[in-house]
Amino acid sequence: MKFATVLLLGILLLVSCASLNAQPAGSSQVVMAFTGGSVYTSDTTAICMAYWPIIGDLDLRLLFAAPMFGKPVVDKEHAYLIFVSDSSMVVLPPNKDFNFLALFPQGEATMYFTTRPDLRDWSDWSKRDTWGEPVAKFVRRAGLFQSADGGASGTLTMSLELVSSHTFSIFGKSFNFADLIPHGMTCFETGVGETESGTCVAIGKQ
Secondary structure: OOOOHHHHHHHHHHOOOOOOOOOOOOOEEEEEEEEEEEEOOEEEEEEEEEEEEEEOOOOOHHHHHOOOOOOOOOOOHHHHHHEEEEEOOEEEEEEOOOOOEEEEEOOOEEEEHHHHHHHHOOOOOOOOOOOEEEEEEEEOEEEEEEOOOOOEEEEEEEEEEEEOOOEEEOOOOEEEEHHHHHOOOOEEEEOOOOEEEEEEEOOOOO
């Protein structure tokens, strides 16, 4: 079955399946959750990519592509929205039980959207012209990665300030990240190897 046919059936099913969260989330309210991974470009730099099983009250069928009459496939290859950030780290002296500490300086991040995730080219993460439309830009504030096993796993907390976004359409439903997280979000991440996952809470009125 051609992807276009599957897409058309998906549109018919989605006409009334989900309401979009048009009201700003309350301060510290869990609004999004992610999982993903990193590609290291050097010993101290990486490209981080995340996809989002939870964004406000959006149904999974508005976030991930699905086979005909099947459930959405929750992975990066089927995600309509992906988050990408180029990051670097500065290794700090260990602190007692935390035998690996790393500072992640301030950077930028972009949310990409497409209804054709099957057309994304994953062969080179530095080339993103097939990854979709940039629908939101963030400033990623500095964060501290803490590990007790030499960096094999650990935790990272970082705030993401929403600096620009625009309204886009998910199968006829209008959405703008500024409606959900007008001031951005703070994310609490756990990483193991090159994979990571976490939850994000809304930043309150500034």
